Amino acid sequence: MTQPMPQFPRPLPQIDRDHAEWWAGLRRQELLVQECLRCRKQLFPPEPLCPHCHSPEMGWRRSSGIGKVYSWVIVRRPSHPWFADKVPYAVVVVEMQEGFRVVGSIDCPIEKLRDGLPVEAGFEDVDERVTLLRFRVAV
Numbered sequence: 001m002t003q004p005m006p007q008f009p010r011p012l013p014q015i016d017r018d019h020a021e022w023w024a025g026l027r028r029q030e031l032l033v034q035e036c037l038r039c040r041k042q043l044f045p046p047e048p049l050c051p052h053c054h055s056p057e058m059g060w061r062r063s064s065g066i067g068k069v070y071s072w073v074i075v076r077r078p079s080h081p082w083f084a085d086k087v088p089y090a091v092v093v094v095e096m097q098e099g100f101r102v103v104g105s106i107d108c109p110i111e112k113l114r115d116g117l118p119v120e121a122g123f124e125d126v127d128e129r130v131t132l133l134r135f136r137v138a139v
Ligand SMILES: [Zn+2]
Pocket: 036, 037, 038, 039, 040, 041, 050, 051, 052, 053, 054, 055
């Protein structure tokens, strides 16, 4: 007789001050990008200071959510027991229409991933606090 697998809670991100606005956007089903108000460079992940001009004056802009797969990795070994029955899965880098790149998961079989695959932002409500960015293939 086999023992039932113990239940592990899903590992979720810690939402800190520098990233709170980004997570709040996901909650509203909006993909935001941080933008330096001085040099207008767009940043992902969000930073407290602009790495280009060192300005602390940062704002937020809503992204179209439309982009193309730029790169990806296939995760085959779970980094946490919660992922044990989820592998293999892909983590993608998407180049957004606006030019910045963002990392996320994707709702696409790994064998169908290809360079330049058109995708759009999707949003997965995990609990009352966290909504995750999850790309899907654009139709
Ligand atoms: Zn700047």
